[in-house]
Amino acid sequence: MMTQLMAALSALAGTLVSLPALAQAPADRPDYWHYGWDWGWGHMIFGSLMMILFWGGIIVVVVLAVRRFGSGPSHGTPPATSRNKALDILQERFARGEIDKDEFEERKRHLSD
Missing domain, CATH: 1.20.5 (Single alpha-helices involved in coiled-coils or other helix-helix interfaces)
Structure with missing residues (x-):
């Protein structure tokens, strides 16, 4: 313990002695x-x-x-093709009840050709 204290004090003294040279x-x-x-x-x-x-x-x-x-809504995803957009619109119209099932199936078949 005493050795460590002496080492710390000598290091502090060495640092303090060199300070005037740095203050020039x-x-x-x-x-x-x-x-x-x-x-x-x-x-x-x-x-x-x-x-x-x-x-x-x-x-x-x-x-x-x-x-x-x-x-952005489409950031990182590839742009949708026109066929996919048309199919999405068709599905939305069917879901809203604007077209019936027969018309939906017929238009879907036309889109897939």
Whole structure:
């Protein structure tokens, strides 16, 4: 127990001793900002490219999410053919009593041909 306490205190002391070095202003360390043409234009081009790739990736993810999870009655299902629509309408008319069974069967037979 005492060994662990001593180890923790020495780690804390080591951290506290290095804090003044981190608190120096950039003016105290002229190499901090890498003044001059040390780095060249390569880093500016790389940064711009990374920014374009990042935002482009975000936009692509949003577009794909909207397409995938978008709402709509026929989303994700194949469009119905005209024959299926006609049969659906025929069944609805029969269910409402607008046509009788004989007419329903005859029209259904015509649709299936």
